[in-house]
Amino acid sequence: MSHERGIISTADRKRSVVQYGLPAIQVLLFIGVLIAGVGPLLWLLKSGLSTSQDILRGPMQLWPSGIQWQNIPDAWNRVQIGSYLGNTAIIAIGSMISTLFVCTTGAFVLSVLRPKWGPIITGAVLATLFLPGVISLVPLYMTILKMPLLGVNLQNTFWAVWLPQAAGAFNILVMKRYFDAIPRELIEAARIDGAGNLRLFTSLVLPLSKPIVGVVALLTVIGSWKDYLWPLLVLPDPRLQPISVALPRVAETTEISLQMSALFLAVLIPVVLFLVFQKQFLRGVGMSGGIKE
Amino acid sequence: MFQLRTPKSGRSSARSLATWYRSGGLSSVIFAVPLVLTFLYFSWGPIVRGLVLSFQKNNLVAPPEWVGMANFSYVLTDPQLPQAALNTLYFCLLALIFGFPVPLFLAVFISELRKTGWLYNVISYLPAVVPPVAAILLWKFFYDPSGVGVFNSILGWFGLGPFAWLNSQSLAMPAIVLEATWAGAGATSIIYLAALTGVRTELYEAAELDGAGIWKRVWHVTLPQIRGIILIMMLLQLIGTFQVFTEPFLFTGGGPNNATTTILLLIYRYAFINGDFGAATALSVLLAGVLCVLSVVYHLLTRRWSTT
Numbered sequence: 170m171s172h173e174r175g176i177i178s179t180a181d182r183k184r185s186v187v188q189y190g191l192p193a194i195q196v197l198l199f200i201g202v203l204i205a206g207v208g209p210l211l212w213l214l215k216s217g218l219s220t221s222q223d224i225l226r227g228p229m230q231l232w233p234s235g236i237q238w239q240n241i242p243d244a245w246n247r248v249q250i251g252s253y254l255g256n257t258a259i260i261a262i263g264s265m266i267s268t269l270f271v272c273t274t275g276a277f278v279l280s281v282l283r284p285k286w287g288p289i290i291t292g293a294v295l296a297t298l299f300l301p302g303v304i305s306l307v308p309l310y311m312t313i314l315k316m317p318l319l320g321v322n323l324q325n326t327f328w329a330v331w332l333p334q335a336a337g338a339f340n341i342l343v344m345k346r347y348f349d350a351i352p353r354e355l356i357e358a359a360r361i362d363g364a365g366n367l368r369l370f371t372s373l374v375l376p377l378s379k380p381i382v383g384v385v386a387l388l389t390v391i392g393s394w395k396d397y398l399w400p401l402l403v404l405p406d407p408r409l410q411p412i413s414v415a416l417p418r419v420a421e422t423t424e425i426s427l428q429m430s431a432l433f434l435a436v437l438i439p440v441v442l443f444l445v446f447q448k449q450f451l452r453g454v455g456m457s458g459g460i461k462e
Numbered sequence: 463m464f465q466l467r468t469p470k471s472g473r474s475s476a477r478s479l480a481t482w483y484r485s486g487g488l489s490s491v492i493f494a495v496p497l498v499l500t501f502l503y504f505s506w507g508p509i510v511r512g513l514v515l516s517f518q519k520n521n522l523v524a525p526p527e528w529v530g531m532a533n534f535s536y537v538l539t540d541p542q543l544p545q546a547a548l549n550t551l552y553f554c555l556l557a558l559i560f561g562f563p564v565p566l567f568l569a570v571f572i573s574e575l576r577k578t579g580w581l582y583n584v585i586s587y588l589p590a591v592v593p594p595v596a597a598i599l600l601w602k603f604f605y606d607p608s609g610v611g612v613f614n615s616i617l618g619w620f621g622l623g624p625f626a627w628l629n630s631q632s633l634a635m636p637a638i639v640l641e642a643t644w645a646g647a648g649a650t651s652i653i654y655l656a657a658l659t660g661v662r663t664e665l666y667e668a669a670e671l672d673g674a675g676i677w678k679r680v681w682h683v684t685l686p687q688i689r690g691i692i693l694i695m696m697l698l699q700l701i702g703t704f705q706v707f708t709e710p711f712l713f714t715g716g717g718p719n720n721a722t723t724t725i726l727l728l729i730y731r732y733a734f735i736n737g738d739f740g741a742a743t744a745l746s747v748l749l750a751g752v753l754c755v756l757s758v759v760y761h762l763l764t765r766r767w768s769t770t
Contacts, residue, residue: 301705305512
């Protein structure tokens with residue numbers, strides 16, 4: 170029986186220090202992780218269903234004046250959490266589509282078609298990876314205000330969030346590396362069978378790359394879900410703002426109980442999605458580390 | 463038998479153009495259009511424009527004019543800059559001391575638990591799923607300085623406090639780092655865990671026969687094998703923390719008394735409050751330059767230990 174061993178061996182486990190110490194550390198760490206990971210969420214659930222007075226006077230007491238179920242529909246209707254969540258979803262999905270479109274087609278050119286000018290583009294994409302994002306923050310904002318040559322103002326349109334997201338060097342290089350690993354014989358065989366470039370792309374390369382497409386899609390959605398500064402700058406219109414931009418503004422004007430139920434609703438959806446798809450999530454995020462190396 | 467290659471002697475340019483077209487040259491160009499356009503507009507263009515802007519006076523109203531190094535000298539002599547630079551370094555240092563070892567320790571520990579590891583994994587990743595803005599607003603409430611604030615009442619059970627947290631000049635930055643560590647540790651530890659699955663376990667046997675204890679095995683066998691990813695994560699964390707914005711912006715807005723004003727907050731104020739885009743890009747360029755130098759120095763310093 171092949172048994173994978175870890176740092177601690179079976180001999181170690183017999184020593185009394187390890188025998189009693191290890192479970193003790195395990196329990197302590199589990200309590201620690203539980204308090205840190207689940208504690209704030211449970212507190213938020215409790216406070217989301219409390220009156221403002223209860224939250225302020227006794228934040229660690231369980232509902233001294235009873236559970237306020239009314240808070241949740243109030244937050245949904247009066248704070249309009251629903252429409253902000255909708256905007257967030259539109260932004261996340263649009264960013265994902267534009268990112269996938271640009272990085273799959275781009276990687277296809279650089280990895281499979283390999284034109285003479287390919288290495289120049291690869292080099293130019295790679296170079297941007299080494300420049301910190303801060304350098305282009307302000308000029309990118311000005312580009313959105315007035316697109317060069319086109320003269321269009323993209324501020325207060327979702328394009329302002331969707332398009333810049335797609336210009337990520339990391340995704341292109343990850344995708345290119347994955348495409349590079351597709352055996353050339355497969356591509357040559359498809360060519361001999363008469364497949365054109367478009368056909369090659371849609372019927373061979375894309376289906377073979379499902380895992381990496383999934384990872385890039387997931388990381389893009391997580392990234393755009395978390396983004397704050399950029400949507401704050403380019404979407405000043407409250408009707409278009411995603412939840413992360415809307416929450417701090419809402420927090421200044423609404424009473425604390427509604428604020429907490431709004432926060433709870435904002436947290437609930439990603440947490441439920443995570444718990445349902447935890448395997449895919451953790452694998453995808455773990456892979457992103459392997460790619461960085 | 464097969465005429466695989468079209469004759470090379472392209473006598474006329476029309477002929478070679480036709481060859482280029484037939485060999486798929488046009489479709490390469492079409493496939494490259496999305497990438498080239500998005501990068502021109504949203505990556506290469508803004509980088510070049512940033513460099514140009516830093517030498518110009520620009521407030522989006524009047525036409526831009528060249529001002530030489532004036533933006534740089536303005537930014538460098540701004541009395542707020544030393545404070546902001548020190549705050550940023552302080553944030554990086556605290557994040558490195560407290561934030562860096564936590565996920566690493568967590569990952570090594572979780573990788574030892576075969577049956578229950580996934581449970582730790584899921585729970586410790588939960589904070590990373592909470593949208594950062596929601597997490598910050600929640601923690602801002604936890605940090606309520608009054609005696610009935612969440613943290614203060616918990617600490618009160620042990621007879622500690624109450625602390626002023628975000629209202630105190632000395633506690634504000636550590637409080638922000640604490641939240642950032644909480645939010646980031648789960649995701650980072652997942653990345654280490656993925657790297658730990660590649661650790662060659664035979665070496666533990668050998669180390670154990672040589673009499674190495676558990677801690678020595680972690681230190682001399684486990685960590686050296688994932689040093690590549692450790693070094694990269696450290697550099698990425700440094701680059702990330704140098705550009706920290708959301709946490710100080712939402713927690714304190716830079717206060718109290720500028721104790722949490724970071725470089726990026728300063729850039730934000732230049733550009734979006736004062737409308738001085740020249741100064742903002744000048745400071746961005748300076749920060750980017752510092753980060754590039756930092757990366758190169760880091761690479762040279764750690765080359766000895768890196769896996770490649």
